[in-house]
Amino acid sequence: MIKNNRTRVQRLMAAAVALAFFAMPLSIFSQTQIKLHSNKYKVSDDVKLGRQAAAEAEQQLPLLNDSEVTSYLSRVGQRLVNAIPSEFRRPEFQYYFKAVNARDINAFALPGGPMYVNRGMIEAARSEGEMAGVMAHELSHVALRHGTAQATKGQKYGLLAGILGIGGQILGGPAGAAAQIAGQGVGVYFLKFSREYETEADILGARIMANAGYDPRDLANMFRTIEQQGGGSSGGWFSSHPSPSDRYARINQEAGYLRVTNPVRDTRDFERVQARLRGMGRASSMEEIARSGQRYPSGENKGNYPTNAPRGRVAYPSTRYQQYSTLGGAVRVSVPNNWRQLPDNSSVWFAPEGAYGQFQNTVVYTHGVNFGVAQTQSRNLQQATQEFLNNLAQGNNNLRQSGNLLRTTVGGRTGLTTSLTNTNEATGQAEVVTVITSQLRSGELFYMIAVTPRNESANYQTAFRNILRSLQIVG
Numbered sequence: 176m177i178k179n180n181r182t183r184v185q186r187l188m189a190a191a192v193a194l195a196f197f198a199m200p201l202s203i204f205s206q207t208q209i210k211l212h213s214n215k216y217k218v219s220d221d222v223k224l225g226r227q228a229a230a231e232a233e234q235q236l237p238l239l240n241d242s243e244v245t246s247y248l249s250r251v252g253q254r255l256v257n258a259i260p261s262e263f264r265r266p267e268f269q270y271y272f273k274a275v276n277a278r279d280i281n282a283f284a285l286p287g288g289p290m291y292v293n294r295g296m297i298e299a300a301r302s303e304g305e306m307a308g309v310m311a312h313e314l315s316h317v318a319l320r321h322g323t324a325q326a327t328k329g330q331k332y333g334l335l336a337g338i339l340g341i342g343g344q345i346l347g348g349p350a351g352a353a354a355q356i357a358g359q360g361v362g363v364y365f366l367k368f369s370r371e372y373e374t375e376a377d378i379l380g381a382r383i384m385a386n387a388g389y390d391p392r393d394l395a396n397m398f399r400t401i402e403q404q405g406g407g408s409s410g411g412w413f414s415s416h417p418s419p420s421d422r423y424a425r426i427n428q429e430a431g432y433l434r435v436t437n438p439v440r441d442t443r444d445f446e447r448v449q450a451r452l453r454g455m456g457r458a459s460s461m462e463e464i465a466r467s468g469q470r471y472p473s474g475e476n477k478g479n480y481p482t483n484a485p486r487g488r489v490a491y492p493s494t495r496y497q498q499y500s501t502l503g504g505a506v507r508v509s510v511p512n513n514w515r516q517l518p519d520n521s522s523v524w525f526a527p528e529g530a531y532g533q534f535q536n537t538v539v540y541t542h543g544v545n546f547g548v549a550q551t552q553s554r555n556l557q558q559a560t561q562e563f564l565n566n567l568a569q570g571n572n573n574l575r576q577s578g579n580l581l582r583t584t585v586g587g588r589t590g591l592t593t594s595l596t597n598t599n600e601a602t603g604q605a606e607v608v609t610v611i612t613s614q615l616r617s618g619e620l621f622y623m624i625a626v627t628p629r630n631e632s633a634n635y636q637t638a639f640r641n642i643l644r645s646l647q648i649v650g
């Protein structure tokens with residue numbers, strides 16, 4: 176009897192399990208599983224890096240400071256954020272949304288949450304759902320931590336060096352991968368993902384859309400809209416988003432697993448904002464913005480150096496200073512306002528007009544300061560600095576250390592300074608090179624290199640001292 180009873184119970188349980196199985200919504204079994212990629216960075220690193228990249232981007236992008244447009248974007252954005260599946264939620268992340276006054280159909284998001292939507296994107300969308308689709312896709316890159324996951328794969332470069340695209344090359348060596356990253360700016364590095372990551376962002380994006388009450392098919396529709404309206408142009412969406420071959424089919428397949436009743440398509444707010452934007456007149460394209468002197472996302476750092484060698488005759492440093500946030504926000508510094516910021520391979524230069532040019536396929540500087548972050552074997556400041564100087568000497572045959580390493584203060588922390596002599600390869604002039612170093616918390620070596628012809632060095636002492644005094648280093 177007991178045995179029979181057991182059997183009955185077992186049979187009942189089996190039936191219950193089977194019932195539960197079939198009663199489960201089909202979608203749970205059909206939705207594509209998304210797993211987080213291995214990531215050696217902390218969640219707080221995403222936040223920190225995104226913040227730095229956002230500071231840099233905002234220095235260079237023309238933001239559309241229109242409260243109606245911004246608050247509308249934020250409402251849609253927040254609705255999507257609230258719809259992120261719980262397993263991909265990060266309380267540390269702070270999502271926010273800003274409009275960029277640019278014509279190209281594009282949008283991008285940075286690690287930890289900052290998102291930028293081009294005016295061109297809002298104007299091109301045929302409905303709120305389509306605009307939300309692109310935003311959901313971008314949110315997914317952030318939620319899945321694609322920026323730092325990508326950096327984890329490229330272990331060649333350290334945290335600052337890899338993600339902020341700095342370190343490694345100094346004094347104009349041949350352009351490598353790091354140089355390419357640096358040349359394109361931080362934002363572009365975070366923008367460009369593999370097809371695999373793109374597919375994941377499409378799938379999670381579709382799911383977020385459905386959770387938020389939008390039709391996930393609008394994400395696929397938006398891609399069609401972008402394609403029809405020339406999103407393949409240099410500043411457009413597809414320039415930074417490689418399109419997986421079966422993108423539309425894949426999104427629509429996923430959409431089939433997701434049920435949304437009465438999805439939001441168009442809203443009165445969307446129409447009002449579109450009308451408002453159209454009334455503002457034509458926005459500039461990213462290319463026009465870059466040409467007009469703003470550097471994002473590409474610009475003067477690509478082939479815009481004079482093709483002639485530097486003349487070596489330049490104006491005195493101005494006594495007025497301009498503050499810059501550079502190297503992905505890692506460095507804040509004031510330099511004479513008649514100097515220009517010039518990304519150089521993996522570092523950044525500030526130099527006056529006439530003090531730089533091309534010589535034997537490298538960019539050569541005669542006057543100015545160079546900031547960067549270098550990877551060293553040693554974590555001891557003295558040894559790391561010596562290692563750095565040895566590397567420097569390898570790429571510059573005439574460089575000679577003329578003094579000992581002396582203690583100094585760099586941005587409130589311990590630093591070392593030393594003097595070197597050099598003969599400038601382009602002008603043949605004797606020059607004085609001052610190297611100042613300090614250690615970052617990551618263990619990487621921050622450096623500042625000040626260069627001037629020997630016979631002019633007295634004129635630059637004040638400027639170099641003021642620059643050093645203004646230095647603030649993050650990290």
Ligand SMILES: [Zn+2]
Pocket residue numbers: 312313316368373376416
């Ligand atoms: Zn993407």
